[in-house]
Amino acid sequence: MAHAAPPALPLDAQLEALHDASFGWACRCCNGNPDDAADVLQTCYVKVFAGRAIFHERSSLRTWWFGVIRLTAMELRRRTDRRLSIHDVRDTMTTPAHADNAMLEEESEALLRRALMRLPERQRDVLHLVFYQGLSVADAATVLDVSVGSARVHYDRGKKRLREWLTPLFRDDAPMAGGGAV
Amino acid sequence: MSNNDPDNRMDAPLQRAFDAMRDTDRARTPDFARTR
Numbered sequence: 428m429a430h431a432a433p434p435a436l437p438l439d440a441q442l443e444a445l446h447d448a449s450f451g452w453a454c455r456c457c458n459g460n461p462d463d464a465a466d467v468l469q470t471c472y473v474k475v476f477a478g479r480a481i482f483h484e485r486s487s488l489r490t491w492w493f494g495v496i497r498l499t500a501m502e503l504r505r506r507t508d509r510r511l512s513i514h515d516v517r518d519t520m521t522t523p524a525h526a527d528n529a530m531l532e533e534e535s536e537a538l539l540r541r542a543l544m545r546l547p548e549r550q551r552d553v554l555h556l557v558f559y560q561g562l563s564v565a566d567a568a569t570v571l572d573v574s575v576g577s578a579r580v581h582y583d584r585g586k587k588r589l590r591e592w593l594t595p596l597f598r599d600d601a602p603m604a605g606g607g608a609v
Numbered sequence: 610m611s612n613n614d615p616d617n618r619m620d621a622p623l624q625r626a627f628d629a630m631r632d633t634d635r636a637r638t639p640d641f642a643r644t645r
Contacts (some may be wrong), residue, residue: 432610443641450638465639539626558627
C-alpha cells in the first residue's frame, strides 16, 4: 500500500528553519551590513505573510526565498541609493608573520571577507551561494536569475581570483578553521 | 561544498574559511521571532 508523503511543514516553520542561512545571504546582498540585512529580511517576511510574495513550487523553497531576498535588497538599494563603500584591500591583504592558530583563523576569515568585497558582485554572489550556502551552481544560477553557464563562469573566475589573492593563507601548512589536511 | 565541483581537494581551505564566516554570522543573526 502506498504511503502518502508527509505533509509539508507550515511555511513559517520552513522559513524559520532557513532563518540563519537567510540572514547570511541577506548580509551578502547588503554588502555585509547586518542592519540593512535585518531590514531586508524583515521586509521579505512581511511580503510573504502579506501574500505579496508567493511560493509556486517551481523551484526549492530555499532557491525561491533567496531570490526574494536578493530582489528585496536591490529594492532597498535603489530606494536609499545606498552604495556601501567597498574597502580596497590590496594594501592590507597580508598574512600575519607572527600569529597563533586562533589569530590566523580570525585573520583568514577577515581576509576572505575583504577579498570577497574585491570581486565583481556576480562572482561574489555565486561563491557565497555555493561555498557558504551549499547550493549547487545550477541552484545559484536560479537564485541569481542567470544561466547555469554564466553562473559557472562567475564561479570559476571568482574562485581562481580568491585562490590567487589568498595563496599565502591557503598554503598546505597554514592552520585554518577545522585544521584538517588539505 | 558543491558536489559538481571536480577539484574539491583544492577547494578545502576556501571551504573552511567560508564555514568559519558562516559560524560568525550565525552568532549575530537576530531572532526569527523578532525579525519576522
